[in-house]
Amino acid sequence: MKVLSALVVLAIATTGPALAAGNCSTAPKSKWQAKSALESQLQADGYKVRQIKTEGGCYEVYATDKDGKRANMAFNAETLEKLDKAEAGEN
Numbered sequence: 001m002k003v004l005s006a007l008v009v010l011a012i013a014t015t016g017p018a019l020a021a022g023n024c025s026t027a028p029k030s031k032w033q034a035k036s037a038l039e040s041q042l043q044a045d046g047y048k049v050r051q052i053k054t055e056g057g058c059y060e061v062y063a064t065d066k067d068g069k070r071a072n073m074a075f076n077a078e079t080l081e082k083l084d085k086a087e088a089g090e091n
Contacts, residue, residue, distance in 0.1 A: 024057030025078035032077040035059060041080065047071060058083065 025032060035052045038059055042049050046066035053060045054077065061073045072086040 022076055022081050022083040024055075024074075024083075025076050026057060027078045029077075033080050038075055038080050055087075060086065 038061070039049045039052060042061065042063060047061075047063040049061060049063045051062040053062075055074070057077055059075045059077050059080075061071070061075065063071045063073070065071050074083040074086050075081060076083060
C-alpha cells in the first residue's frame, strides 16, 4: 500500500508542472479566438507581430519586442493563454 501511495504522489508531482504550463486547445476551431485578437493584445504589450501560425490547437507567434529582440511564443487558441513552451503545438 505504501508503494502504491508513493507512486500516486510521484505521478501527481510529475504531471503538475505540465498542467501548470498550459496546453493547446482541444476545442473545435469554431470556439477559438481570432488571430487578430491575439495580435491586438500583443501590439498593446509592445510587440511587433511578424507571423501567427496555427499548430495543433495553439497559435505560435513570431514577433519582435519593443527593443527589437525576436520573440517566439505560443498561446492556447481558445483562451489566448500564453504557454511556457514556444513550440507547444508541435508534435
